[in-house]
Amino acid sequence: xxxxxxxxxxxxxxxxxxxxxxxxxxxxxxxxxxxxxxxxxxxxxxxxxxxxxxxxxxxxxxxxxxxxxxxxxxxxxxxxxxxxxxxxxxxxxxxxxxxxxxxxxxxxxxxxxxxxxxxxxxxxxxxxxxxxxxxxxxxxxxxxxxxxxxxxxxxxxxxxxxxxxxxxxxxxxxxxxxxxxxxxxxxxxxxxxxxxxxxxxxxxxxxxxxxxxxxxxxxxxxxxxxxxxxxxxxxxx
Ligand SMILES: [Zn+2]
Numbered sequence: 001x002x003x004x005x006x007x008x009x010x011x012x013x014x015x016x017x018x019x020x021x022x023x024x025x026x027x028x029x030x031x032x033x034x035x036x037x038x039x040x041x042x043x044x045x046x047x048x049x050x051x052x053x054x055x056x057x058x059x060x061x062x063x064x065x066x067x068x069x070x071x072x073x074x075x076x077x078x079x080x081x082x083x084x085x086x087x088x089x090x091x092x093x094x095x096x097x098x099x100x101x102x103x104x105x106x107x108x109x110x111x112x113x114x115x116x117x118x119x120x121x122x123x124x125x126x127x128x129x130x131x132x133x134x135x136x137x138x139x140x141x142x143x144x145x146x147x148x149x150x151x152x153x154x155x156x157x158x159x160x161x162x163x164x165x166x167x168x169x170x171x172x173x174x175x176x177x178x179x180x181x182x183x184x185x186x187x188x189x190x191x192x193x194x195x196x197x198x199x200x201x202x203x204x205x206x207x208x209x210x211x212x213x214x215x216x217x218x219x220x221x222x223x224x225x226x227x228x229x230x231x232x233x234x235x236x237x
């Protein structure tokens with residue numbers, strides 16, 4: 001039992017270590033936050049520009065198609081106009097022509113606006129893509145020390161995770177499941193050290209009889225108050 005408890009306690013320590021180091025690894029240091037944000041904005045701007053360009057090109061192709069259709073229709077109505085039999089037919093055809101001509105003008109405007117937008121976006125994108133490699137290099141240079149630190153953390157994490165796997169393999173599945181459940185419920189602190197006869201997590205005094213069993217390491221004792229697994233280390237009492 002005391003073996004199991006020390007394994008659980010060690011497991012918890014390692015899990016906490018992994019969480020803390022992962023947080024550290026994934027948090028950009030304060031002095032680099034601004035630099036990193038600026039760089040990410042530049043990368044994001046290029047991505048957005050590319051997406052908008054693709055979209056605008058699609059819209060332009062659509063306007064082009066619409067324009068071709070409208071011009072076809074205009075030809076058709078103009079032909080009709082030449083063959084009208086009555087003044088009623090004549091004014092109807094004129095009306096159609098008027099409508100189609102309006103649509104053509106508006107679609108041509110849209111087309112030209114898109115042409116302009118595409119041209120501007122292309123120039124902008126070209127300029128941004130030209131400077132981005134150098135900016136990336138500069139950014140990585142500024143982040144260099146941080147990257148070294150991140151790699152060191154990853155190494156630490158690697159060995160910690162291996163130890164976690166080994167510990168978990170040694171712990172009986174039922175205890176492992178119970179521990180996991182408790183870790184989840186107690187926000188990472190499932191096993192609490194008994195210090196000076198009290199639970200170190202909630203500071204409630206442990207009953208003497210429970211303390212006795214705990215010291216002997218005969219069975220798993222839970223804190224009466226916070227329901228965590230208690231762990232006793234002779235040197236920490
Ligand atoms: Zn407690």
